[in-house]
Amino acid sequence: MNDASSLRTVDVGGATPYVIAIGPDLLRDGARLAAPVRGRHVLIVSDDTVSPLYASRVRAALVQARPQLQVGELVIPAGEASKTLDHFGAAITALAELGATRDACVFALGGGVVGDLAGFAAACWMRGVDCVQLPTTLLSMVDSSVGGKTAVDIPQGKNLVGAFHPPRAVIADTTALHSLPARELRAGLAEVIKYGAIRDPLFFQWLAAEREALLRGEAGATAQAIARSCEHKAEIVERDPLEKGERALLNLGHTFGHAIETEQGYGAPHNDNLNHGEAVAVGMVLAARLSARLGMAPAADTDTLRALLEAYGLPTTIPAGLDPQALLARMRLDKKNVAGRLRLVLWRGIGQAEVVPDVDEAAVLDVLRG
């Protein structure tokens, strides 16, 4: 059914290897969707934006390929506010009502919110059943669907309850990106640019050259950007699945970014608030400026990064009205910190990120003040 030449795959190795498939119309490919399913039960978890667009084609393709399957569905409201223990409980109830056995499979059909929540439910049902990630946002295709981190939020903070539970397969249907709002596409592109910034200067240059094609959603360039990003993430998580070392590099810009997201009221439905990818874009520029200020990297690389992000329509400065001292206080609470020292991902220049264990707070404050 699929033009084989347009299908790309990335292998993720390690203790529980799996394959990431990237290509058009994969959500209609019943054989591919059914292949990872071991038992008779599939629960599709989706949100109320994605489900009406794509759930029926997944169900139809699955049942056509494997008529004896019992397929249940849980639909949660779209948005980060749904990544809760309550909706996790609803997913567990749905598995129980389906009569799901230990060979059941959870299909996470949606963005990172659905992927994290459904993945966590799969990690917990009967102490762990299979999960197939069907990411429908660019961000989830290049980041959250790969690597096995699953979680829900609690009022005290984001992602505080979760598990490492690698998927059995990742199937990224690039056709689904056609319905994605432009702002969500750009948020995903910020994370794509991050891979270039932390470890791949040639990819960084390629992203500058292919900007128009990527912003247009041109199929070949988009699939290539996803595949290259997944290769980078796969290489890193293969070597460091539990984030004891180099996996932290994936957080370039994230300590600054999370501080901005939290300070502006995380999850508050204000359109002028930065979303995650936008906050990471600003955060990467702040990390680059701090690196230059500490004498670690040439200031010219900050300018190159800022110019690329701006060309992609992404923000590069802290939104007006956020207090630098308050942002610094948020950064002190980051999970990466050890023994009360600010631990940040900085860089030596484009393509060379590194973890710096004890960053001078005065220098950070200077950068936050602009």
Ligand code: NAD
């Ligand atoms: P999301 O899941 O909220 O999706 C963004 C919006 O796009 C939602 O409103 C959704 O309904 C809509 N949408 C999704 N696919 C669509 C499509 N094809 N067409 C039209 N609309 C569509 O957000 P996200 O940016 O995908 O993911 C963010 C979440 O991912 C956060 O909760 C974050 O913590 C998590 N995350 C996890 C990891 C990890 O390693 N597990 C990594 C990065 C991010």
Ligand code: MG
């Ligand atoms: Mg991120």
